[in-house]
Amino acid sequence: MTTRVKKICCLGAGYVGGPTCAVIAYKCPHIQVTIVDLSETRIAAWNSDKLPIYEPGLDEVVFACRGKNLFFSTEAERAVIEADLIFVSVNTPTKKAGMGAGYAADLAYVESATRQIAEVAKSSKIVVEKSTVPCRTAESMRTILEANSRDDIRFDILSNPEFLAEGTAINDLLHPDRVLIGGLQTPEGQRAQQALAEIYAQWVPTDRIITTNLWSSELSKLAANALLAQRISSINALSAICEATGADIDEVAYACGRDSRIGPKFLKASVGFGGSCFQKDILNLVYLSEQLNLPEVAAYWKQVVDLNEYQKKRFVSRIIKTLFNTITNKRIAVLGFAFKKDTGDTRESAAITLCKDFIQENAQVRIYDPKVSDEQIFFDLSEPGVVNSTIALKKRVTIAGSAYEASDKADAIVIATEWDEFKELNFEKIYEKMNKPAFIFDGRLILDAERLESIGFRVHTIGRANV
Ligand SMILES: NC(=O)C1=CN([C@@H]2O[C@H](COP(=O)(O)OP(=O)(O)OC[C@H]3O[C@@H](n4cnc5c(N)ncnc54)[C@H](O)[C@@H]3O)[C@@H](O)[C@H]2O)C=CC1
């Protein structure tokens, strides 16, 4: 007989915990879902009209079930005690110091969440690893849980990595390509897998719910992100060849993607991938490979991240060279600061690297993004530990309320994020107000270069040569 889950607790109300568990509550009205976080501000925002993250469709899902079977709270102890199943959806950033610094995942939050569960649980629980973690983390969690809890209760640990992408999270959660549930291949482990599978089966076709052993599940998450990021670095490497030869990267991507073995998705050349996970998870895989004494494998995956850095630097060099080898005191309008469209998230955004390089070259940078707050932009561009960093920064960086304001009297526009509204701008109006010659650098391949050139702009697009 499988365990019927009645109450769920989620530790971590971030980009994953919030949307994922909100969708579970939405699709399973018979289950009570409580999402908890250490951050009082974050929980207060989840309980307000303005949710802490921007995600299309999220408001509708949250507002439909908040206060009915979906609750946001800081009272972790109570939520853990009451729950039959607990998602651990806390952050797992790259370690900044100590062993494996710069590569390994920092598992301190996962460990403290696990200890918290062990300390307060008064009955048996299914504990689900939702965070992205190195292979075999579930084993450490089990050791901690078993060593710190009462003898009469048992913990079944599952790995259920999340594959949603920001900006499309709700759609990805409602219609996932697959749901992956790893468990120990014991009768108890399989029963726990079944209990979680039954929750997803409320809205996901059963042939899309995959069960595997724990370690395959943990590794598949790192592998999926590495394979996705590898496609972007591959197409970006080809974009450099295009710029040098006269081939067009969009045409090359289309021609290659029409081969059904290659496929058309995730072949859009860009200024480089960002986001909180690709770089972190690949570095995690690199570290794992090194730990397993597989240096060639580590070097292979590391190249995906190195190429991404190269792509950003290459774009900056092209901008500087084109602007007559200097951007000192030139006005650069940066359109877009988020790491992709339809999110306000800036973690590892390529725009951060670009802007820091422009500031380093003493340019005047004016930034516009429809969803990122001014404070977040200044935070991302500040140098940690440098006194008065923001004051110095404000001499070089201003934030604009629109793309028009940002490009007023600018020498160049740089498209850093592919927001749809940038395609619809009145470029005639923008051109009139810019310094001449007026340059546009399209880091996202979203603009109609020919049309812009007919207005008078000098357009430089990633993956296209300027002849
Ligand atoms: N952001 C994304 O699109 C995706 C992220 N992931 C993975 O999911 C995990 C979470 O990522 P995000 O949601 O983006 O991180 P996040 O940083 O937005 O959220 C994590 C939250 O956990 C909270 N937290 C930490 N320790 C806690 C504890 N003991 N109890 C309660 N709350 C605690 C933090 O205060 C924070 O609000 C990471 O491992 C990430 O790699 C996986 C798929 C997609």
Ligand SMILES: O=C(O)[C@H]1O[C@H](OP(=O)(O)OP(=O)(O)OC[C@H]2O[C@@H](n3ccc(=O)[nH]c3=O)[C@H](O)[C@@H]2O)[C@H](O)[C@@H](O)[C@@H]1O
């Ligand atoms: O583990 C995670 O965090 C998630 O990481 C990515 O999702 P996310 O980072 O939110 O967004 P993506 O759509 O993958 O975009 C990542 C970066 O790659 C860039 N990108 C994406 C696709 C493309 O063709 N070209 C390209 O440059 C985007 O602009 C963005 O900067 C994966 O797509 C998710 O499946 C995964 O769950």
